[in-house]
Amino acid sequence: RRVGLNTTSVTYYFKRKEDLAAAAFEQTLDRLDALLEEAAAEASPEARVARYLTINMERLARIRREEERDFAILSDLRAMEDPVKRELLERWRAIFRKTRSLWGTPANRAETDLFGARAHVLLENTFWLPAWLTRYEVDEYPRVEARLMDVFRHGIAAPGEAWTPELLDLDHDEPEPGREAFLLAATRLINELGYRGASVQKIASELNVTKGSFYHHLDAKDDLVIACYKRSFDTIADAQRLAETLDGSLSGLPPRVRSTMIDRSNRIARRFAGMLSDGIAEGSIRPIDPLVASQALMALQNAAFDMRKWASTMPRDRAVAVYASTLTFGLFDDRVLTA
Numbered sequence: 001r002r003v004g005l006n007t008t009s010v011t012y013y014f015k016r017k018e019d020l021a022a023a024a025f026e027q028t029l030d031r032l033d034a035l036l037e038e039a040a041a042e043a044s045p046e047a048r049v050a051r052y053l054t055i056n057m058e059r060l061a062r063i064r065r066e067e068e069r070d071f072a073i074l075s076d077l078r079a080m081e082d083p084v085k086r087e088l089l090e091r092w093r094a095i096f097r098k099t100r101s102l103w104g105t106p107a108n109r110a111e112t113d114l115f116g117a118r119a120h121v122l123l124e125n126t127f128w129l130p131a132w133l134t135r136y137e138v139d140e141y142p143r144v145e146a147r148l149m150d151v152f153r154h155g156i157a158a159p160g161e162a163w164t165p166e167l168l169d170l171d172h173d174e175p176e177p178g179r180e181a182f183l184l185a186a187t188r189l190i191n192e193l194g195y196r197g198a199s200v201q202k203i204a205s206e207l208n209v210t211k212g213s214f215y216h217h218l219d220a221k222d223d224l225v226i227a228c229y230k231r232s233f234d235t236i237a238d239a240q241r242l243a244e245t246l247d248g249s250l251s252g253l254p255p256r257v258r259s260t261m262i263d264r265s266n267r268i269a270r271r272f273a274g275m276l277s278d279g280i281a282e283g284s285i286r287p288i289d290p291l292v293a294s295q296a297l298m299a300l301q302n303a304a305f306d307m308r309k310w311a312s313t314m315p316r317d318r319a320v321a322v323y324a325s326t327l328t329f330g331l332f333d334d335r336v337l338t339a
Contacts, residue, residue: 018080018081018084021072021076021080022080022084022088024072025072025074025076025077025080025088026088026091027072028071028072028074029074029088029091029092029095031071032071032095033094033095033098035052035055035056035059036052036095036098036099036102037098038051038055039051039052039055039102040098040101040102045102045103045104045331045332046153046332048102049102049122049149049152049331049332050149050152050153052102052122052126053126053145053148053149053152054145056126056129057129057141057142057144057145060129060130060133060141061138061141063130064133064138065138070130074092074127077089077092078192078193079193095123096116096119096120096123099119099122099123100112100115100116100118100119102119102122103115103118103119103331110337111337113310113313113314113322114322114325114334114336114337116310117307117310117322117323117325117326118326118331120303120306120307120310121299121300121303121323121326121327121331122152122331124299124300124302124303125148125152125296125299125300127299128295128298128299128302131265131295132266132269132295132298144292147288147289147292147293148292148296150288150289151288151292151293151296151327151330152296152330152331153330153331153332154286154329154330155286155325155327155328155329155330155333156276156279156285156286156288156293156327156328157284157285157286157328157329158279158283158284158285158286159286161284163321163324163325163328163329163336163339165320165321165324183227183228185203185206186203186206186224186227186228187228188206189202189203189206190225190228203224265298268298269291269294269295269297269298270291270294272290272293272294272297272298273290273291273293273294274290276288276290276293276294277290293327296327297327300323300324300326300327304323307319307323311323321336321339322336
């Protein structure tokens with residue numbers, strides 16, 4: 001209806017719904033590739049990242065003014081079937097490599113790992129922007145861009161602060177026996193396959209139970225998604241509460257579920273903002289915009305699952321240090337390479 005065509009007219013161009021979806025993903029990947037080509041023309045890594053962010057902010061402003069249509073949601077790509085899925089994922093990997101090249105050609109494996117983490121955080125932050133930019137007027141976008149680029153450029157840690165993390169002991173219990181394993185399996189499948197790809201049948205098969213067992217725990221698939229996100233957000237909130245006691249993080253969901261989860265996500269982000277404000281007051285955090293920086297942290301945290309294969313190639317503490325360095329010290333600070 002949006003393009004003035006009926007179903008018969010659409011099927012003239014695309015015989016199956018999957019063909020139309022694949023074409024939408026292809027178009028989005030083409031547009032992403034063009035954005036990266038433009039950014040790559042700049043002279044330095046910092047200038048390239050700044051240009052890439054500017055291009056995205058200008059694009060989102062045009063979308064907000066209804067002058068342009070948004071990208072397809074790439075997380076839904078995981079729900080496609082082979083061979084189309086395989087071809088699209090290869091294109092996505094090429095986009096990732098092109099993003100990583102904004103920092104130049106790595107001299108060794110350590111730089112490859114670091115540049116890869118930076119590329120992931122940059123991409124996920126730009127994908128996460130639509131979830132929170134609606135809280136700002138379009139004429140505020142340049143200021144938001146400047147504040148976000150400040151975090152990308154210099155990180156959140158105050159000058160002289162070192163990387164000295166303290167591991168938190170989290171023990172998140174579910175009141176119903178068996179529910180914890182159920183939600184863990186469902187969360188893993190939703191992360192791997194997306195909302196549309198993680199069917200009730202696949203979740204039941206993962207746990208080697210019947211579909212009837214699924215409905216013993218939850219009434220519908222949307223209830224499962226909400227329960228998975230709630231468990232994840234509760235775990236994050238537990239970590240935040242523990243962190244506050246020490247001295248000195250959706251896109252493919254249905255509108256109802258997405259709205260519920262973004263509201264909870266924003267509450268988590270506000271808590272991050274409060275913690276950042278406390279850090280600014282005590283001098284351990286740079287004087288940054290805590291609201292903008294908190295959303296950058298949300299993007300870093302939300303996307304960490306996708307880095308599990310990358311992280312498996314190195315010791316856990318090393319993977320955490322490299323990934324966290326992207327926002328702790330910024331996207332252009334190499335100190336983690338010699339740590």
